[in-house]
Amino acid sequence: MRITVFGCELSGLVTAGSLAHTGNEVLAIPVGKAKAEELKQGLLPRDEPGLDQLIASQVKEGRLDFSHDWSEGIQHGEAYFLSMPSWRADKAELVIDAIGQSASKDVLVVNQSTFPIGTADRFEASIKLAFAQRGLVANVAVASMPEFISEGSAISDFSKPSRVVLGCHNEGAIALIKDLMRPFNHVTDQVKIMSTRAAEYTKYAVNALLATRISLVNELANNAEHFNIDIEEVRQGLGSDSRIGFNYLFPGCGFGGPSFAADVQALVGTFESKGYDADLLKAVLQNNETQKEVMFRKAWRFFKNDLRGLKVAVWGLSFKPNTATVDNAPSVKTIEALVAQGAEVVAYDPKANSAFKDYWGDQSGVTLVTEMYDALEQADALMVLTEWRRFWSPDYVRMFELMKRPIIFDGRNIYEHEVLVDHGFRHFGVGRGEVV
Structure with a gap:
């Protein structure tokens, strides 16, 4: 099937790559900052495990292409996927307007984006009105199929879904979408059919x-x-x-x-x-x-309400493992609080150093290092804020030797209290370890 995907951020790229991988001819249209030429070259806006290989392989096979030309995308697609972040709702409106004004055949729109309840019904009415004004007779269906992917496991989440929520009232469209998703739904039938509004609400x-x-x-x-x-x-x-x-x-x-x-x-x-x-x-x-600052408050109490001049090491800046994203991450709020109270922060993350640097800008108080143990040199405490796998089994002897004070604030409860105590550490977790 010929598919046009509007949106080339995480959801859109995963959708485009996965649908191309199962034999469809996919044209993906950026609606944000991504550039079609860069996407063709494998320069992706997200550092997602396996995504660069998926996109590169499908571009090479000729089943996936990118374009900035919306008209080309509308002419190409037998089905249109809206795969945009919720904050790009204005772009989705423009896409729907463009489809209504220039499509010349039956229309199936599959909305994966998290837009307000009632959006799918409104989009369908908008296209139908535009067709009527043009004197065009065609079948129009807008379905809601919200994505449930998570950063760090997005490809697996799409290709091996625990369920596919599909809101649609058009039997023909339901049959077409189920066939399109069949490669990802062949073990047991995971498609849950409901109204469009129920799917959006779900x-x-x-x-x-x-x-x-x-x-x-x-x-x-x-x-x-x-x-x-x-x-x-x-x-x-x-x-x-x-x-x-x-x-x-x-x-x-x-x-x-x-x-x-x-x-x-x-x-x-x-x-x-x-x-x-x-x-x-x-x-x-x-x-x-409030919980985002739980480690800061523990350190504040432990150091008797005075963090001035202390060196605090931070392991983990991304909001979760296997992603470079720091948006709304607990690390951001924690580090802001530490620096505001006069502490010096030395931080490490396997992927998110660059994103945090862009966020922090020219502000002082934070040093980023490229090796996890470098953050510990003469540190008064370590805070673990993201549960990256490489943090789970560190060299405790080396850590003890590097740190000025062997104190660990474990924001993800990845360490066993008794093991740390045996290695000479003070250990404070969330509901575990010492109480402070």
Whole structure:
């Protein structure tokens, strides 16, 4: 099938590459800052595991191409995918207008983007009106198929989905989309058919539920340590309950990323637009913002409310492992608080140093290093803020020798307290380790 994907950021590139990989002829159209020429050369805007190889292989095979020409994209596609971040809704509006004004055949639009509830219905009505004004008779369907990919595992999330939420009322369109997704849905039927509005609402609801789960387990962890309870023991008890499970049940220093909290905030706004005060979701978001500073507050108390002149090493700047993104990352808020109180920060991240440097700009107080152990030289404390795999089993002897004071604030609970104590460290986690 000939597919046009509008949007060449993470979701759009994963969609374009994956659909090309299964034999479709895909033309991807950037609508943001990405340039078609650079994308053809493999210069991608996101550092996502496996994505550069996927795109390069499909370009080489001739099944994937890039263009800035929207008209070319509209003429090419038998189906159009809208794969844009939520903040590019204005671009999606322009794409829909362009389709309505220049398409000359049946139209199928598959919206993967997290836009307000009712967007798919509105887009469909807009194209139908434009066709009627042009005297064009054609079938028009706009489906909602929200993406549930995560940075760091995006290709696997798309190609091996736990479910495909598909909102559509047109039986022909449903059959076409299911056939298009068949290579990713051949083990068991994971497609959940519903109305377009229900599909749009589902995406918001999933993120809201996951955010609530994270904030609740963080609140449980923050209080467990004051009762001399190891939250890991509690987590094992919770997760073993089949009604709860272990996913998203890891206490830590809060969640971040460019869209997770934004989607929950958007749902709050949607509720409020209907006169409903979303107290629970507001509390979840506020809890998470407070949680981002949990390691800073522990250090503040441990060092008797005086961090001036202290050297604090930070391992992990990205909001999660396997990504270079620092948007809304706990590291940002933590480092800002440390520097504001006079501490010197020396930080390392396997991928996100450049992104953090762009964010931090010319401000003083932070030094970025390219080797994890370099951050520890004469450090008064180490804060672990992202659970990169390389941090899990470090050389404890080397760490002890490098640090001025062997103190670890473990914001992701990746270390066993007894192991660190045996190596001479003070250890403070989230619901684990020493209480401060």
